[in-house]
Amino acid sequence: MIRADRILIVATALLVVALVVWGMTLGEYPASANVFPAIAAGGVVVFGVLALREPPPQEGTPLTLTAVLWLLAVLPLIYLLGFRIALPLYGLVYALARQTKPLPALALAIGIAAVVEILFVRVLGLHFDWGWLVAPLVR
Amino acid sequence: MWDALLSAGSQTLQPGVVWAVVCALPVGLLFGLLPGLSGLTAMAVLIPFVYGMDGFAGLAFLLTAHAVVSTGGSVTAILLGIPGSPPNAATVVDGVPLRNAGFGGTAVGAALTASAVGGVFGALVLLVLLPVLRPVILMFGPPETFLLSLMGLTFLAAVGAGSPAKGLFAGAFGIFISFIGYEPVSGVPRYWFDYDYLLDGLRLIPLALGLFAIPELVALASGGSLEQSKGDLPGKQLFDGCKAVFSRMGLVLRSSAIGSIIGIIPGVGGETAPFVAYAAARQSDKNPERYGTGIIEGVIAPEASNNAKEGGALVPTLVFGVPGSSGMALLLGAFLVLGLQPGPNFLRDHLDIGLGLVLILAVVNVLAAGLMLALTPLLARVVNVPPRLLVPFLLTLALLGAYSTENNMQDVLFTFVFGAVGLACVRFGFNRAALLLGFVLGPAVERYLEIALNIYGPAFIVRPICLILIALMVIALAAPKLTARLRRRPA
Incomplete structure (x- = not known):
């Protein structure tokens, strides 16, 4: 079964990359407005990939x-x-x-x-x- | 100088000034205790009261209320797990595990004492540097501010416990969402999807409350409870906390210095100081992995820097008339209301007022900590209140705190949105403090890099202070690994 934290990481990274690509294409933002979001999105993807290798989180306080x-x-x-x-x-x-x-x-x-x-x-x-x-x- | 200092002392002891301080102190602490209400709100509410006051008394009134907010906020951060004001968010990281381990009183005692020492340190820095700092501040332009902000980002992995990769992931996400809204230089709105609220970007207070308050409230409503002290009386725990600060004076002074420096530089953002102090404390510790699990150093470092930054923030306000933070911008407005003009000539014409503010800053930080220490046994009883009564009351404070920032219902809505993010962070082990730090620093990095490139081109990095900052950054990044390698090497 796929771990929920991994699904969350992948979904977040995909969403962020999609937003940046949208900003560069359909959003028609000037190049200068795309640079930093693209760098941050790169960070989300790279660190997301590293985070995927992490062990599952420990069970903390139950949240209902x-x-x-x-x-x-x-x-x-x-x-x-x-x-x-x-x-x-x-x-x-x-x-x-x-x-x-x-x-x-x-x-x-x-x-x-x-x-x-x-x-x-x-x-x-x-x-x-x-x-x-x-x-x-x-x- | 000595004449001015004596004059400042006698002005500070005027009955009108003493009365102003006595009135503003509990107001500032109350604003700190209540989640969402910040020093900025305290000043905004109190400004109308300074009309008709004597100039110095009015300034003392506002400065007192502003300076002690984070002292009050530290108690809420530890006892309830909800930062009283955004800068107290770093205190939650180790304060809550300490409370859960039954050492809430010790954590509060340490936080309050560190706040007092940090506040006095910040005032001393202001006292020493006020007459000589002008040329140094002038050397800090957009390139240096950019590198300072970038330096803050290098600490993302070191804030809090858990996996560094998850911390960096959360931090990068925080940076990304900070880019929603107007781009600072071109003014192009980004990722706002025709939703007007997003034009000005996501707001800090709903983010901080959502990330920290909502998960805490859900935990309480899920049947959890605030842990009570184990055995020791609150008074004994408070005393232990105070002692812990004085036995770690190196850490306190280092964290206070970090707070003062960050406070002095306009544009970096006062919310950054506690996180940077926390990360620096962790990186310089022999056992950094203990941070985030509930150690007293994790409370002392952010709280010392939190109060020290106010002294630093006064420097550019008084010396240049350039406010280092939004709170200082309001104080600057009060100066003008009271017929005083901060700026290059202010210290020449009103050195006694400048020094008087230094004295006020030092005294109110100690008074605030003393008052809170006296009240803490009473406040600590909140942990005995059943969650079924506590949850609706705290939810009320959190939602009204979010709403009160701009009288905007969207802020309440977004508190819940960020609450969902906070719940995901808690459930899956992502670092909420790193997310908040990324959010605070992202816009500063972008704004100042663009300005630096426009003015100086890429060659800005060879400016002398930039080279020093880059060297410090490399040392900060490499130091933990080098230290660990040296420790592993057999003797």
């Missing part, structure tokens, strides 16, 4: 797909509700889903809301757009 999906879930939530609602809500749901009692989960959500409002909105003066679902209601 569920954890990745949980983290990714915050992204659509931000687009739908905006940072100011999405982040505290995400904290609440995440904590409840991980068997946290309602009170600590609520405290976490309030804590997150406080950080967002006090530090990022008041002190840093950041402007957060409302999400697609909330924006019509706020207007």
